[in-house]
Amino acid sequence: MSINRIQFQPGLSMPDFLKHFGTEAQCEAALEQSRWPQGFVCPCCRATGASVFIVGSHKMFQCRACRHQISLTAGTLFQSTKLPLTTWFLAIYLISQAKTGLSALALKRYLGVKYPTAWLIQHKLMQAMSERETTYTLTNRTG
Numbered sequence: 001m002s003i004n005r006i007q008f009q010p011g012l013s014m015p016d017f018l019k020h021f022g023t024e025a026q027c028e029a030a031l032e033q034s035r036w037p038q039g040f041v042c043p044c045c046r047a048t049g050a051s052v053f054i055v056g057s058h059k060m061f062q063c064r065a066c067r068h069q070i071s072l073t074a075g076t077l078f079q080s081t082k083l084p085l086t087t088w089f090l091a092i093y094l095i096s097q098a099k100t101g102l103s104a105l106a107l108k109r110y111l112g113v114k115y116p117t118a119w120l121i122q123h124k125l126m127q128a129m130s131e132r133e134t135t136y137t138l139t140n141r142t143g
């Protein structure tokens, strides 16, 4: 699973973060932009162009060429999550801004979730971030 290219600039203030990522729609838009920077591309047939519809609280894309359906979060870190994207984004923000790391306990308090949830979020994000750093280091070495 590839890391989502969601990064916040260092030193982004909390009010600025909330202004840009404070609502579910804003987070969805950011995720969509990070998955498909040039617009939707079908994972099956590589066609562009999709019909967008909402199932429950999930945004679904249906390829106009082959009718393949994919949810916005499928194949991402947020796949099958029951948490709002705003919670995930806030967690990414808090962890990326904390220079010395953030404990699951602190995350639990900040996010207002149960401890096991906070623990899961922390581990998923830390793993994704270390994968990205590994890739980055390798890229640097060869390039």
Ligand SMILES: [Zn+2]
Pocket: 042, 043, 044, 045, 046, 047, 063, 064, 065, 066, 067, 068
């Ligand atoms: Zn397709």
